[in-house]
Each structure stands twice: as structure tokens, then as C-alpha cells.
Amino acid sequence: MKNQSREKLQQLEKNPQEYMARKFVKISKRKSFKRRREPKAYEVPHSNYFHEGRWKDEDLGWSGTDYGSEDYETDWDDYGTDWDYSIPTNSSNDGTSNLxxxxxxxxxxxxxxxxxxxDLDxxxxxxxxWHRVIEGGSKxxxxxxxxxxxxCRDPNARFLLKVYSRRxxxxxxxxxxNRQNSGFYVFKxxxxWCMDERVWNSEDIDRLEAYLKKLCDLGGERIPVKSFILHYHLRNIGQLERFHHFFPYYVNAEELVHIYGGDILNKKFWKCLEDFGPTTAVNIETSYYSTDVHRDAFCETIEPSKFFKEIDIHRCGFSEFNRIAEENGFEPVRQVLLQISPHERHKINVHRLDHPKLKWVLEATMTYKCALEWNKDKNQIFRYQYWRSRYNTLTLKIMEID
Amino acid sequence: MATESANGVSSPELNERDVVITTNDNRNFTVKIGVARVSKTINNMIQDLGESLDLSSGIPLPNVDGPIFEKVLEWCEEHKNAPEIKVEQDPHTRERKWFTMTEWEEEYFRKFLSHLWDLAMAANYLEIPSLYYYTCQKLAERIKGRTPEQIREMFGIEDDLTEEEKAEIRRTNVWCTY
Structure with missing residues (x-):
């Protein structure tokens, strides 16, 4: 053992770089055998908003690749004890140079x-x-x-909003x-990531407006939100129009998601969506879970275009659909098949309505979730029934054309 | 042979020609033009010189020393035909998406681990985007997700902020956890 360490020391003296490099390789190889461990700093506190089934881990970016999954495999202990990870300062080893x-x-x-x-914080x-570089107004x-x-929805509570960072x-x-500017510093x-509101009656809309206004005033700017989700359970459109009116003043949302009950999807409703001119690019998404009603709802909803009105997406095959689409100057339909797991798959048809005369782009995504066995089975009727028993999702997305 | 015509700047024949590059410690490197062109600075010099380019007397690089240039050349040799790197951003967090490195690149940085910041300086001066961005990413790896103590130790940072300045930072940035 002693000889070994002496040899190592000699090697280090002779050729420090190579020795260090080799040592690094050794450790990085060993790391791969270790169990993946996520650093504590990235644990996100428990919040009800993430457990409503709508957002998965991937949506929040915890396990997604966006935040560098390889980073999680880094085991800090290695650097602390075994391997000095500090960067050797400049090659002129006079001790005064500083990286x-x-x-x-x-x-x-x-x-x-x-x-x-x-990390910048x-x-x-x-x-x-570093302070100068980071806070110096770098573009x-x-x-x-x-x-x-x-x-907090309780008007007597001492705080309005409790926010958590990833750290x-x-x-x-x-x-x-500083009370006056508190919100500003929080939102700077x-x-x-997500705001979620439910509207059951017209008082809810009043309360929502007051709440957003207060938060916006505190912050001194519009509240930056990635997804604003509105669950709208009212039967009349009037309150929705009101919401659309005040919403852009208080919230700077990248995505606005509406979730509605089925019977509200009608022509009048569509008109309301169409009139809604967001100041920022806001996607309106109508997620709709049903087995049967969605087809009628879809046919009604697509009123702005004669094209979609005349066509029954379910009955006409793709080739025919595409033929009509191209004749009318629309983009053809793309069909995407997604394999989620060995037992289920998603079949997604994307209908994109994009015309130079239109101010908006309508993108309708129809998702059928069905079992893989569906294909293998040769009984036509059974196949159909099985398919019907799964849920279908209709998603409408309206985007402003640049 | 003294002066070579460099009219067809982008011609493949020219890329195969040798050019002599002199670093600040008077070391001469004979490099194929195609390889040297990975550096935009050198490429501009070649283009600016144009007709008057003298391939034998060479191009001086006063800001780069020999040992580092050797390492940079190794990178250029590998990346002479590589496409321009694409910088992508996450639309929501506006964070840069990290580049995925090839096996060769990983090995390269492993080999020159202790020269990363010399490489960054040289790549910045020579305008080699791929090397510059990748090296900076390698350096950023040491900051990412670490505790303040670890960062301080790693970069040998002295705490030169006064208490008032710290209080001011804490006031203006409520998210500053350290």
C-alpha cells in the first residue's frame, strides 16, 4: 500500500495534469454505479396545485431534460472528500493570480x-x-x-400569496x-408557474378581480404567470366576458387555459373567445373530456369557418379530409400516433385551420386513448365498442397570427 | 511563391494549403487553412489580407501562447466541418438549454480540465463559438446547483462585500438565500 501511494505521488510530481485527469475518469466511472440522488436544494415544497392531476412532474420540469438531468447524477460527496474539484489557478503558480x-x-x-x-441569486x-456582472443590467x-x-382566499389572512422557489x-x-414594493421584488x-382559479358564481368573479388587482398593485407590474387556469362553471357568458376584459390588465400570462363544462360550448361562446384579443400571446385551450358530446360540441364550436362546419371529422377519412382542406387552401391534417406504454397509446389528430384571411389560427387536437390490443382484435364490432369506452379529449387552441 | 493569391477564399484547394501561425512565445504552427478558419478571427485576417496573404511568413497571434494554441488547434481539427452551434432557450424560464457533448468533447475537456479558463480566453479572442460556449458551459457546471460554500471554495472567492452592501442586496433581491 505504501509503495502504491508513493508511486502515485511520484506520478503526480512528474505529470500532475495527466494524473488528475486519470483520477477524474476513475471517479466519473464510479459515479455511474451510484444510485441517482437528487440534491436537496431542488426539492419543491408540497403544494396542492401540483396534485390535482393536471400537472405531472414533467410539466414542472423536475425530471425533464430541460434542467439538465445529468446534473442530478452528480454526487457532491465525491468532490468534497475524495476529489478536490477546485480549479487550479493560472498556470503561473505565483499564488497571486485569481480566476x-x-x-x-x-x-x-x-x-x-x-x-x-x-444559482445567480x-x-x-x-x-x-460577480455582483456587478449579474446585476449590471446584462441583456x-x-x-x-x-x-x-x-x-390565501381568506380576506382576514395576513398574507396574500405565499411563494416558493425551487431552492x-x-x-x-x-x-x-418594503410593503409598497414587496410584490415587485418577489416577481422580479x-x-x-401556475395560477388556478375556479368560478362557481358571479361573486367568484368579483373576488378574483379584487384579488388580482391587489396583487398587481403590490407588485407594480402585471403578474407574470406561465399558465393561468380558469375553471368556469357558470352557465352564462356574461361573466366570462367580464373576465376577459380585466384579465389582461392584471396578469401577464403566457398561456390561458379555460376548462368548461360541456353545454357551454356553443356559437355564442365561440364568439366570446374570438373577440378576446389578448395583449400578450395567450393560448386558449378548451379541454373537454367526454365520450360522446364532444363531436357536436366541436361542430358547433368551429363556427367561424364554413370549412369545418361542413365536414364531419369522424366520418370522413383522412384522405378525403386532406383533399377538402387543400382545395380550400388549408394545411392538411397531420396524424400523430404516440406510444405511451405497451398497453395504451394515444392517437392524435391535429387539425390546423390556417388561412391568410383569418386573424386567428385554430388548432384542434383530438386525442383518442385506446388500447393496443385494439389492433390485434379481428372482431369489428368489439373493436369499435372498446374504442368508444375510452375517453376522448378535444383541445382547441387559438393563436393570433403574427 | 512569395505572395499567394487568395481570390477563391472559399475554394477547397485553399483550405488544403498550409499557413504558418506564430503565437506570442514565438512558436510557429503550420496549420491547414481549413482548420485555422474555425477561428473567425483568423478567418477574417485571411480574408482581409486577401491578395497580399503571405502563407509562408504567417499570421501573428499576439494574445495566445503556444501551449494553449496547441490545445485549441486540437479542437479546430475535430470541428473543422462542424455546423454552427445553435443556442436554444427555454421559452418560460429563459434558461439556456445545455449543449450535449460528444464523447470526444467530453474527453477533450477531461484532458484539459485545469486549463478551462485559458481555453475560454483564447476561444473568446479567436472567436471560436463552439469552444467558447462549451468551455463556459463546463465552467458553469461548477456553479450549478451547489451551495455557496462549495462555490466559494471552488473558485477561491474572497468575500469583499461590506455588511451594508449585503443588506442592500438582500433588500433588493428577496430571493437571495445566502
Whole structure:
């Protein structure tokens, strides 16, 4: 053993670089055998909003590739004890050179573009130089921290909104040091992942408006939200029109998702959606779960175009549909088959209505979830029934044409 | 032979020709033009010189030293026909999507682990986007998801902020956890 370590030392003296490199390879190989462990800092606090079945882990980006899944495989212990991961300072080993001071701001800025806003929050308090680079109004460092909110509906509560960052820091909006600007500091460089509101009666709309207004006033700017989900359970359209009127003033949403009951999908409703001119690009999505009604609803909903009115998507085959589509100057239909698991698959038809004369693009996605056995079975009638027994989803997306 | 015509700047024959590049420690490197062109700085020089390009006397690089240029050349050799890198952003968080590196690139950075920041400086000066971005990503790997103590140790950062400045930062950025 002693000989071995002496040999290692000699190697290190002779050729430090190669030795270090080899050692690094050794460790990185060993790492792969270790169980995947997620760093604690990334644990997101429990919130009811994520457990309603709508958002999966992938949606939140925890296990998605967006946030660099390879990062999770990094085992910190390796760096702390076994392997000194510090970067050797400049090749001139006079001890005075310092990586942080010697690298020009421009390069640090480029390095910082790679990390998340949560990491920037840490770095900004490290030293003058990093603070200057990060807070110096760089146009490259635009990343936003994702925050998750839980808000309080009780008018007597001391806080309006409780927000969590990915690093696990919690802030109550009213608890901030400067009351006047508290919201502004919370929402600066942040995006609220999801807001979820239910409307059962007209008082709900009043309450929602008051709440959004207060939050917006506190923040001094519109509330940045990725998805605003509105569950609308009212029968009349009037309140919805009201919502569409005040919503863009208070919320800067990237996506607006409406979830409705079935019987509201009619011509009048469609008109209301059509009139809604969002100031930001807002997608309106009508998710609709049903086995039977959706077809009629779809046919009614597509009123703005004569094209869709005249056609029954279910009865006409794809070739015919595409022929009519092309004759009318529309894009042909794309059919996508998604294999989710060995036992089920999704069949998605995307109907895109895109015409130079239209101000909006309508994208209708019809999803059929059906079992794989469906194909193998030779009994025609049984096949049909089996297919009907699964749910179908209709998603409508309206986008403003640039 | 003294002056070579560089009219057909993009012609394949020219890419096969050798050019001499001199670094600041007076080392001469004989490089194929096609390889040297990965660096936009050198490419611009070649184009600017045009007719008057003297392939034998070479191009001086006053800001790069020999050992580093050797490493950069290794990268250029591998990436001479590589397409332009694409920088993508997550639309919601506006975070940069990280590049996936090939086996060769991983090995390259593993080999020159202790020279990453020299490489970053050289790549910035020589304008080699692929090397520059990749090196910066490698450096950012050390910041990502770590605790403040780890970062401080890793980069050898001295705490040069006063208490008032820290309080100010804490006031303006409520998310600052450290």
C-alpha cells in the first residue's frame, strides 16, 4: 500500500495534469454505479396545485431534460472528500493570480448564461465582481426563477400569496421589508408557474378581480404567470366576458387555459373567445373530456369557418379530409400516433385551420386513448365498442397570427 | 511563391494549403487553412489580407501562447466541418438549454480540465463559438446547483462585500438565500 501511494505521488510530481485527469475518469466511472440522488436544494415544497392531476412532474420540469438531468447524477460527496474539484489557478503558480478577478466580465457573463436564476441569486452575493456582472443590467442574463404560489382566499389572512422557489425559499408577499414594493421584488426575474382559479358564481368573479388587482398593485407590474387556469362553471357568458376584459390588465400570462363544462360550448361562446384579443400571446385551450358530446360540441364550436362546419371529422377519412382542406387552401391534417406504454397509446389528430384571411389560427387536437390490443382484435364490432369506452379529449387552441 | 493569391477564399484547394501561425512565445504552427478558419478571427485576417496573404511568413497571434494554441488547434481539427452551434432557450424560464457533448468533447475537456479558463480566453479572442460556449458551459457546471460554500471554495472567492452592501442586496433581491 505504501509503495502504491508513493508511486502515485511520484506520478503526480512528474505529470500532475495527466494524473488528475486519470483520477477524474476513475471517479466519473464510479459515479455511474451510484444510485441517482437528487440534491436537496431542488426539492419543491408540497403544494396542492401540483396534485390535482393536471400537472405531472414533467410539466414542472423536475425530471425533464430541460434542467439538465445529468446534473442530478452528480454526487457532491465525491468532490468534497475524495476529489478536490477546485480549479487550479493560472498556470503561473505565483499564488497571486485569481480566476475570478482575472477572467474578464464578458466571459463571466457568458458562463452565467448557463445557470438558472436560483444559482445567480447565490452568486450575486459572492463578491463585487460577480455582483456587478449579474446585476449590471446584462441583456444576456434573462433567465427567470420559477416560483410556485399558494394563495390565501381568506380576506382576514395576513398574507396574500405565499411563494416558493425551487431552492425551497418561501416568501409571503406581505412579509417583505418594503410593503409598497414587496410584490415587485418577489416577481422580479420570476415567473409564477401556475395560477388556478375556479368560478362557481358571479361573486367568484368579483373576488378574483379584487384579488388580482391587489396583487398587481403590490407588485407594480402585471403578474407574470406561465399558465393561468380558469375553471368556469357558470352557465352564462356574461361573466366570462367580464373576465376577459380585466384579465389582461392584471396578469401577464403566457398561456390561458379555460376548462368548461360541456353545454357551454356553443356559437355564442365561440364568439366570446374570438373577440378576446389578448395583449400578450395567450393560448386558449378548451379541454373537454367526454365520450360522446364532444363531436357536436366541436361542430358547433368551429363556427367561424364554413370549412369545418361542413365536414364531419369522424366520418370522413383522412384522405378525403386532406383533399377538402387543400382545395380550400388549408394545411392538411397531420396524424400523430404516440406510444405511451405497451398497453395504451394515444392517437392524435391535429387539425390546423390556417388561412391568410383569418386573424386567428385554430388548432384542434383530438386525442383518442385506446388500447393496443385494439389492433390485434379481428372482431369489428368489439373493436369499435372498446374504442368508444375510452375517453376522448378535444383541445382547441387559438393563436393570433403574427 | 512569395505572395499567394487568395481570390477563391472559399475554394477547397485553399483550405488544403498550409499557413504558418506564430503565437506570442514565438512558436510557429503550420496549420491547414481549413482548420485555422474555425477561428473567425483568423478567418477574417485571411480574408482581409486577401491578395497580399503571405502563407509562408504567417499570421501573428499576439494574445495566445503556444501551449494553449496547441490545445485549441486540437479542437479546430475535430470541428473543422462542424455546423454552427445553435443556442436554444427555454421559452418560460429563459434558461439556456445545455449543449450535449460528444464523447470526444467530453474527453477533450477531461484532458484539459485545469486549463478551462485559458481555453475560454483564447476561444473568446479567436472567436471560436463552439469552444467558447462549451468551455463556459463546463465552467458553469461548477456553479450549478451547489451551495455557496462549495462555490466559494471552488473558485477561491474572497468575500469583499461590506455588511451594508449585503443588506442592500438582500433588500433588493428577496430571493437571495445566502
Amino acid at each position: 475570478v478577478k482575472d477572467l474578464p466580465d464578458e466571459i463571466w457573463e457568458r458562463i452565467f448564461t448557463n445557470v438558472s436564476r436560483d 447565490l452568486c450575486t452575493r459572492m463578491c463585487h465582481k 444576456r442574463l434573462t433567465q427567470r426563477r420559477v416560483v410556485y404560489g399558494r394563495y 425551497g425559499k418561501t416568501i409571503r408577499v406581505e412579509d417583505c421589508p 426575474n420570476s415567473i409564477l
